[in-house]
Amino acid sequence: MRIGCPKEIKNHEYRVGLTPESARELVNNGHEVWIETQAGSGIGATDAQYVAAGAKVVDGPDPIFAECEMVVKVKEPQAVERAKLRADQILYTYLHLAPDPEQTRELVASGVTGIAYETVTGPGGQLPLLKPMSQVAGRMSVQAGATALEKAHGGRGVLLGGVPGVMPGKVTVIGGGVVGFNAAQMAAGLGADVTILDRSPEVLERVGTHFESRAKTRFSNAANLYEAVCEADLVIGAVLIPGAAAPKLVSREMLKDMQKGAVLVDVAIDQGGCFETSRATTHAEPTYVVDDIVHYCVANMPGAVARTSTYALNNVTLPHALRIANLGWKEALRSDPHLAEGLNVHAGQVTYEAVAKELGYDYRPVAEVIG
Template identity: 60%
Template sequence: MRIGVPKEIKTHEYRVGLTPLSVREYVAAGHSVLIETGAGAGIGADDEVYRAAGGTIAADADEIFATAEMIVKVKEPQPTEWRKLRENQILFTYLHLAADPEQAAGLMESGCTAVAYETVTDAKGGLPLLAPMSEVAGRLSIEAAGAALKRNLGGRGLLLGGVPGVPAARVVVIGGGVVGTHAARMAIGLGAEVSVIDRSLPRLREIDELFAGRVRTRFSTLGAIEEEVLQADVVIGAVLIAGAAAPKLLTRAMLPQMRKGSVIVDVAIDQGGCFEMSHPTTHDDPTFVVDGVIHYCVASMPGAVPLTSSHALNNATLPYGLALAARGVAAIDDDPGLHAGLNVRRGKIVHPAVAEAIGHHVQKIEQAHAAHGRIH
């Protein structure tokens, strides 16, 4: 198969869909890989490094979209990109369609087959292609919060870990999954006082054991969230429902009651955000203030550390990408995990959570088989 890797064009996105190490694996498996010139610049990989790995350099994205059978990216395609997609072409990338009906419509119109990293599952029901970026984002969320707490940036002027004789900051993490766990790890490491809120008692028990009782665990109720948030210096939103829009767990009504200069970091912003007032921001202008509370809502936070992020992402996506390259989307027939990753097929939304989120009728995969034969 002919694989295409365009340069990411979203603002401050420096990651790359395939690293040179991954290109070498695709080539060794008998595939050809076309990389847009400069695509790896953000991770320090120039065109010669990609040529040495067996790739071919394309002068622009047009050539890639016009000739590749599968497009491998990091971020969701932008309007200029989804208009270049075509029927029977596979798109393998993060999509986050639940919060982006315009993109969903664009992908449906293209007729492409879109497989989303964030809804691919493993044998245990986990999200193996979302996990590495969740790890990075969870850790970065505490770095971002620590910076935003500084007085010169509008924060309370509080050091996360405090010093002897001065209390540490209170950090509340809503969601005990991958993002929340790594956020808690970083906050504890810096000496903060940490609470984790989750609706799963088994997960709270795991977190309690993992951190040897160094975090306060709370079962998620409206009252528990409100109580913790109103006493917090930092709130990390780390809630995820695979494929669906994030629930709004921190309301506008709570903000006037929160500490002035406190910081909330919405890591769920790619799925629409889990705080009522959240809207996407960029690394150029990462925060905004509502009722004295600083909101940090940078979409694609891992893009700020592209070297770490690209390699971590490629480590996870490579086996799935090779399977798609070997057999096309027919690989889904034999892999329930890839089956869960299929969001759009032949102009139809086929992922139930995505369809519900954007108010669109879902066409089941079985119906697609009947209408079009075996998926290929």
């Protein structure tokens, strides 16, 4: 199979879909790999390293979109990229379709076979291709929030860890999954006063046992959520409904009762955000203020630590890329029901139920597509 990896063009996105090491694995399995020139520059990977790995370096994205059977990326294709996709092509990347009707419409119109990292499952309902980026984003959320809390950045002027004689900052983490757990680890490590909210008793027991006295847990009902948000210096939104839009848990009305200069970090922004006032931002302009509350809603947070993120991502995406290339996408999905969960669109149809429901498309089950 001919596999192509274009350079990412989303604002301040420095990750790359294939590292030189991943390219070598594909080549060693008998496949042809095309890499756009300078695609790996954001992680310090040179064109020469890709050539040494057996890949072909091409000028610009056009040859890849025109001639490769599978396109491997990191972020969802931008409008100019979507216009190049075609019906006999496999797109393997993060898609996050539920909050993005324009992208969904154009992918459906293209006829492309879109396999989304974020809905590929693992044993026990895990999301293994989303997990490493959730770990990165969870840890980064505290760094970003701590910076935004500085007075020069519009925040309250609070140091999360405090100092002797001064109380530490209060951090509320909404959601105790992978993002929330990693955010709480970072915040607790800084010495902040951490509260984790979740609706699952099992999750609350797990995180409570892990953190012991270093973080508090609360059941996430309306009253507890309101109180924890309004008391916090930093609120981290870490909720996820796989493949679907995130629920809006913090309303604009709640902002007026928060402490002025408090910070909201919405890690769920890829799925539409879990704060009513959230809108996607970029690393170039990461924050904005609504009702005296600083919002940080960067949609590709892990892109800022591109080398760490790319290698963590390739560790989990490469095995599936190899399976698709070695077997063909249909047989790969037939033989691996977890990978089959990643199919979101195919031949002009939506094949992921949560996306179809969210955006009003007819749903065609994957089982019907792969036979």
